[in-house]
Amino acid sequence: MINIRFQPMDINIQAETGENLLDIARRSEVYIDAPCNGSLTCGKCKVKVIEGKVDSSSSHHIKDIELKAGYVLACNTKVVEDIIIEVPSGQSSDMLGMKIEDLSGPRDQEIFRRARSQVLDNDMRFSSYVKKDYLEIELPTLDDNISDWDRIRRYLRNQLGYTQVFCRLPMLRKIPTLIRESDFKITITHIPRGHGRTTIVNIEMGDTTNRLYGVALDIGTTSVAACLVDLYEGKLLAKASSGNAQMKYGADVIHRIIYATKNDGLENLNHAIVHETINPLLKKMYQEAGVDKDEIAAFVVAGNTTMSHLLLGIYPNNLRLEPYIPTFSKAPFIKASELELEANPETFLYILPSIASYVGGDIAAGVLASGIWNSEENILFIDLGTNGEIVFGNKDFLITCACSAGPAFEGGEISCGMRASGGAIERVEIDNNTYIPKFSIIYNEKPKGICGSGIIDLIAEMLKTGLIDRRGKINRDLNTDRIRFDEYNIGEYVLAFKEEWGLGEDITITEIDIDNFIKAKGAVYSGGSTLIHSLEMDFNMIDKVYIAGGIGNSLSIEKSIEIGLFPDIEIEKFVYIGNSSLMGCYLTLMSEDARRKMEEFSNQMTYIELSAYPGYMDEFISACFLPHTDIQRFPTVEKILHDYKTNKVT
Amino acid sequence: MINIRFQPMDINIQAETGENLLDIARRSEVYIDAPCNGSLTCGKCKVKVIEGKVDSSSSHHIKDIELKAGYVLACNTKVVEDIIIEVPSGQSSDMLGMKIEDLSGPRDQEIFRRARSQVLDNDMRFSSYVKKDYLEIELPTLDDNISDWDRIRRYLRNQLGYTQVFCRLPMLRKIPTLIRESDFKITITHIPRGHGRTTIVNIEMGDTTNRLYGVALDIGTTSVAACLVDLYEGKLLAKASSGNAQMKYGADVIHRIIYATKNDGLENLNHAIVHETINPLLKKMYQEAGVDKDEIAAFVVAGNTTMSHLLLGIYPNNLRLEPYIPTFSKAPFIKASELELEANPETFLYILPSIASYVGGDIAAGVLASGIWNSEENILFIDLGTNGEIVFGNKDFLITCACSAGPAFEGGEISCGMRASGGAIERVEIDNNTYIPKFSIIYNEKPKGICGSGIIDLIAEMLKTGLIDRRGKINRDLNTDRIRFDEYNIGEYVLAFKEEWGLGEDITITEIDIDNFIKAKGAVYSGGSTLIHSLEMDFNMIDKVYIAGGIGNSLSIEKSIEIGLFPDIEIEKFVYIGNSSLMGCYLTLMSEDARRKMEEFSNQMTYIELSAYPGYMDEFISACFLPHTDIQRFPTVEKILHDYKTNKVT
Incomplete structure (x- = not known):
């Protein structure tokens, strides 16, 4: 066995000789961005070997100077002896620092208000599919000795008009002790389904009707956002977002689907979204809002069709093979416990229906909200x-x-592209005469790369100032040091010189990037x-x-x-x-x-x-x-x- | 750690100094009969120490001569050093050799016929609640690209009239691969619930409509019996029975309920019935009939109210505390996988409803069958x-x-009492003049004890021949060596002298037994x-x-x-x-x-x-x-x- 140490996170892990460095990082939960999932096309999984030797093939993504400094592509590297690896900060911080809609700014408040008006202005009620009711049940006696469950059902029938009440085994197991400890005064959380039918999803001691909570969760291919909601008032109690930990298995849905067809691939992707992404977000929100996971009574999830399949652990490969067939569009009844989500185990998970293989529940949600x-x-x-x-x-x-x-809109397939996290150039202007750029950077950090909005600005400015023509080709006739050409005559424009900013390398955009x-x-x-x-x-x-x-x-x-x-x-x-x-x-x-x-x-x-x-x-x-x-x-x-x-x- | 070796099964287990011998036997799955569950009243957990010493208090259940031979009550014994323990054969074989109704004899066939006539003679149909249908589904195309699940639902709606079709996540996970491997020709097993609603519990490749199986299971406090049934013909394909492995935690429901209130007690009881009793019976039947566990589409269980609670892992203590309240009478929807039963994980478990705390689904079943x-x-x-x-x-x-x-009817609380297994005296006659008994023994083995029917015969014969009076007291004035009195003047009648049969001790019935x-x-x-x-x-x-x-x-x-x-x-x-x-x-x-x-x-x-x-x-x-x-x-x-x-x- 070989010892691999990842810096700066200081994680040690044992590996076999010949094992792939990207695979090792993944199983040790060291985050290395790998949008193309090891198909050698993106060049993003660059890491630096600071001690020891590795077996790595050369790649056009690694420049000579980088090669000398010890840089390799993790996906293209086998380990052969004890090594220390440095993961560049632009890599490992991506996931946590991502700039994601968090509904807190003034513009977000306006968006929120507009979404709510979609319900209020259209004669729809603000009333969740889940309810709470407080029951004060008569104590059993020798003469009135029906079972605990029949007693609860009788109360619900006589007092609240529910003629068919369902619950599952874990709920039944809670009843005998809980109902007696609370002196037959309990609060039930339930999901009425019309015609006098309802399903109990939680039972609590005493009167807890003032606490009824739900989670809304948006699973994007790149980022995941969630909010914790008071289901009475609709108030946002907490919100959280992060990158989707599946990113280490590929940047887009196609790479992930392909990865899912490999051994343990589907399982790893499901683990990444549930245990490495969603559950940490949930725990963070519960802590922030002072809510117990068992109090989560409703859970709504939207994602594209691939994300929904991977969340449920469903083999997604038919999505990418003609005629592009999903396994489901509307998911069946699923409990939080079936996916090991951090919520009340009996909580019903509502997954927004997909419209087609590449138009998912996230779009259904968007149409609703807009x-x-x-x-x-x-x-x-x-x-x-x-x-x-x-x-x-x-x-x-x-x-x-x-x-x-x-x-591409998230920086993929662009040499200096990155996601919209700290250090990303997000706005650009270029002087029409000097070709010198001005830009703004997320969190005003040192620039690390360009995110989607920055690339749009940059290309628009390059077009207007004549740096590129309408095909995206760089003008060969301009007299500026910001434009240069490599040995193959591929041109690039320098957005930030390394000397200006103290960077490892210049931040540039190439003709290939522009073409992409x-x-x-x-x-x-x-x-x-x-x-x-x-x-x-x-x-x-x-x-x-x-x-x-x-x-x-x-x-x-x-x-x-x-x-x-x-x-x-x-x-x-x-x-x-x-x-x-x-x-x-x-x-x-x-x-x-x-x-x-x-x-x-x-x-x-x-x-x-x-x-x-x-x-x-x-x-x-x-x-x-x-x-x-x-x-x-x-x-x-x-x-x-x-x-x-x-x-x-x- | 101390080494404990159980003979003749030759099982070794490590134990702590001071640990209780009965507890050690239980966790090593050595079966020692303990009807009173360690409350020192039954004296049945007698074992012989053949090497090493133990710390054991004396008990009136161990005679002097037995004490000298190394006999102790396991429940009353602590281990202090490496020992070898012999478990008497009358102990360990009880569970497997039990003589249980197996529906195969001519009288059983008559009983079977009569039960079936309860359905046929009363205008009820022989039609199970579970069905199979073979579907030949149209292949998807670019123009007809609805999801796999929608495609199955569409077929069921258009061809079979089911407007609302349900399935659970594990079923959905099977669909994409199975449906393609079978070229969209599949058989579904489902449970229709009226009004066009049905729930799919299994999906198989190709046409398997000729194979539809169910299990009927009777969980008695002492014994468990099961049969595997062809749901089309009603034919019995296999049957099996054994003792209830919970016996090691107490002979009757009260002792088991008390045991359930102890640490891990409920869990151990649930494990004993599911993993040590039912699953082995099921596996045996599947093998005998050539049926795969996934083909089990229906599962019906009856037991007394305590057995039903323990099967579901529900805390039973309120059953024995006034006002004697069960947690449920009619169980909710439960899948085989929730109890880890050896059957198709999605199989719906129907548990016959209890009538009261001490009148269970077994009696509902009996009323139906009779x-x-x-x-x-x-x-x-x-x-x-x-x-x-x-x-x-x-x-x-x-x-x-x-x-x-x-x-008592199963030999409990009777000194030489035993269950109706090999070696049990089951019929007795006594000569009116000589007081010499004649008896028949189950499987014609050497007598080991008396079972319920034998005790009834014996007491009736003793009454008629004047060996006892109508209070059950032995006649002090008879001249026969079969009657004798101990130092406390408690009388006993010798049914079998040890010398006659080569036994370790005489088989007797005492006045205390008769009183019980x-x-x-x-x-x-x-x-x-x-x-x-x-x-x-x-x-x-x-x-x-x-x-x-x-x-x-x-x-x-x-x-x-x-x-x-x-x-x-x-x-x-x-x-x-x-x-x-x-x-x-x-x-x-x-x-x-x-x-x-x-x-x-x-x-x-x-x-x-x-x-x-x-x-x-x-x-x-x-x-x-x-x-x-x-x-x-x-x-x-x-x-x-x-x-x-x-x-x-x-």
């Missing part, structure tokens, strides 16, 4: 996460598709336009564009239009609606009426499978231009480009 | 097991009570008469007496009347109906109509709590005589006694 389902106006809803999902419609129809945008990003934005634009055109409509008939998802936090709408990510329509029509998935979970938790409505419209949404849609490929290829092959679709951008050119000092 | 519930005649039903339960009634009313008869037995038979008789009299009826209004339970196997009705266990009515009215509890389980398994009927009459049965019934105590005391204080209630016996006296050679 109110498209009841809108008179035509609304285009774009959720920009690890993938991009689009919905178009109003109260009469809803149509949806998924764009294979990949992880153009494909991602082209996928989103062409998805939207295909949806609209499939109805024989055009973008001008859109009344509002709702932008949802983590990307949106510091996203510039103007610049997104400038690069052709969004259609060129009036800026005023765009509304940033935040984490609408979490908001939709919250509404589902708080309002049974809203839940029913959401199930209804989810069932009726039309899904378009873009890969099989005639004309989509042409539309996509046309969109892989800045802002688009057909500049007349972007008249505003055409004017801006013209103005910039005119304003140059010559 | 057909009292639909009888024009007045029927007295007596179940003689570890306790005695009595039902009286006809199609218009049913009334029931439990008698605290204790374990008279109390047990008095409890049963007075229970029955209290039931009858509570209706202002008398025994002559009984049309039939059904005798059920293991005791009945070789029971003599005549002699049972002679000692006053049964009322003195025409012999022809008595019918031995065997293990009616198992029969009732079988019917419940096979016929949903029968199950509904049983739930209906169980709800309507009147329970009389004897301990609180006015006049019961007087009735009981009057019955503690042979045959009864009031001999006029037993005119036939009066005549027999007179005849015997007359026929004596003087």
Whole structure:
């Protein structure tokens, strides 16, 4: 056995000779970002060997100077002797420091208010599917000697009108002792299902009717957000978010699905989301709010279809194989204990229904929270996460598709790309004449890389200032030290020189990065336009564009239009609606009426499978231009480009 | 640590100095009979120390000569050094060799036929609550891309009319792979619940509709019997029975309830019934019949109320504390996996409803199988097991009570008493003049002791031949070496001299044994008469007496009347109906109509709590005589006694 020590976390672990370094890190719960899950395409799992030797093949992701300094790709490295490994801070801190919608800022409060109004303005009640009732039950005597359970049922029938009451074995086991210790004064938590039927999910001593709590949970491919809610008032008692620990097995759903087909893969992914991601978030919230896990009576979860399958431990491989079939869209009755979630074991888990293999419950939640389902106006809803999902419609129809945008909006497939965590450049401006950039950095730390909103800004600015042309190619004729070309004549622009900031290396964007990003934005634009055109409509008939998802936090709408990510329509029509998935979970938790409505419209949404849609490929290829092959679709951008050119000092 | 070796099973186990020998045996799964569970009253846990020393107090259960030979009571012995212990064969073989109703003999076939006729003659269908259907489902395509689960539901809705179909998570996990490996041709096992609702409990590849199996299980305090049934034909494919492994924690329900209140007590009792008793029986049956455990689609269980509580792991102590309240009478929905039973994990476990704390689902089953519930005649039903339960009634009313008869009918509280296993004396005759007994022994082995039916015979014969008087006292004036008195002037009758048979000691019955037995038979008789009299009826209004339970196997009705266990009515009215509890389980398994009927009459049965019934105590005391204080209630016996006296050679 060989000893591997990870720094700076100071974790020691034994390994076999020849074992893969990324695998070792995973089983020792050392977080190393590996978006491509070891397929050698992303180059993100860079670590530094500070003592000992390893067996590692070379890779174009490791520069010569890095190689000399001891850098290797963990996925490409076998251990052969005792070593000490340093995990760069940009790696291990990613997951915890991620900047995620937390509903606390003023803009978030506005989003929250708007989501609640979706219930209140539409004649739906704020009344959760779970209830509490306090029972003062008559004591048994020799003459009235029915069983404890029959006694509880009799009370519920006679006093509250429930004619059919159900409970499960673990509940029954609690009854005999608990009911006597509380002198037959108990509070039951239950889920009424109409027609006099109800299911008991908890029994507590005495009167605890003032404490009724639920959890709303949004499971994104990249990040997970949760809130703890008082089910009477709808008040947020605590909130928490973190990266999805499944990231170590791949950045996007396709890599994770493939990993799930390997030995223990599905089990590891399920463990990562439940035990390494959700349960720590829950514990943190319970502690913050002073709530016991057994008091959690309702639990609503949204995620994309792959995330829902992995949460339930269901083999997901058919999602990625034609004809792309999920195992379920609406999940059966599941108890928290079946998934080992930190909640009352009997708590019913409501998982928002998926619409298709690549349009999940998170989108159903988003449609609910944004109110498209009841809108008179035509609304285009774009959720920009690890993938991009689009919905178009109003109260009469809803149509949806998924764009294979990949992880570019979260920094994936971009050499200096990173997620929106501390140190990420999130806004960029470039001087039209000097080509010198100004930027803002999350948490004002030293820059570590560029996140999605930063890349959008950067490409828009490079386009306007003439640093790149409309194909995304760098202008070979400019006289600036910020532009340079490698031996293969691939150009890059330097956003931050290492000397300026005291970095290990320059932060740059290459022509390859730009090309990747153009494909991602082209996928989103062409998805939207295909949806609209499939109805024989055009973008001008859109009344509002709702932008949802983590990307949106510091996203510039103007610049997104400038690069052709969004259609060129009036800026005023765009509304940033935040984490609408979490908001939709919250509404589902708080309002049974809203839940029913959401199930209804989810069932009726039309899904378009873009890969099989005639004309989509042409539309996509046309969109892989800045802002688009057909500049007349972007008249505003055409004017801006013209103005910039005119304003140059010559 | 000390080493303890048990012979002849050759089991070694480590123990702490000072640990109790009975506890050590239990945790090493060495079976030592301990009916009183260590309260020093029964003297049954006798073992022999063949090497080493122990710390053991003396007990009146160990005779001097036994003490010298190394015998100790395990419950009363602490270990202090390495020892070798011999467990007498009469101990360890008891559980396996027990003679239990197995439905295979000609009389059993008749009982089986009669039970089936309870369904057929009463316009009820033989149709189990569980069904199988074979589905050939359309393959998914890009245009028809609903989820696997929705596809199964759509088929069930369109082809079979089920509008609401449920399944649980483990089933969902099976679907994606299984359905594709079988080319979308699957067989579902499901439990329809009316109104278009059904729950899927298994999914198999291909067409397996010809294989649908269920298990009926009778959990007695002393013995457990099971059968494996083809749910189409009702054919018995296999049967099995054994002792209840909980016996090591006490012979009767009261001792077990007390044990359940101790540390780990409830857990140990639950483990004993599930893992040490039921699962081995199930495995044996599956092997015999060539059935896989996953093919078990239905599971019906009956037991007394304490057995039902212990099976489910529910704290039973309130059953024995006034006002004697069970936790449940009708159990909720329970899956086989929740109890770790060897069956398809999703199999629904139907537990027959209890009627009261001491009248359980076994009696509901007995009433169903015997057909009292639909009888024009007045029927007295007596179940003689570890306790005695009595039902009286006809199609218009049913009334029931439990008698605290204790374990005497199974040899408990009788010095040479034993259960009806190999070596038990089961029938006895005594010569009216020589007082020499003749007897028959189960499996014709060397006699080891007397079982219930043997004790009844023996006491009846002793009464008739004048060996005892009507109080059960031995006649001091007889000239026979079979009668002798100890230093306290307590008399005993020698049934088998050790020299005759090559035994370790004589087999005898003492006045104390007879007294204990008279109390047990008095409890049963007075229970029955209290039931009858509570209706202002008398025994002559009984049309039939059904005798059920293991005791009945070789029971003599005549002699049972002679000692006053049964009322003195025409012999022809008595019918031995065997293990009616198992029969009732079988019917419940096979016929949903029968199950509904049983739930209906169980709800309507009147329970009389004897301990609180006015006049019961007087009735009981009057019955503690042979045959009864009031001999006029037993005119036939009066005549027999007179005849015997007359026929004596003087």
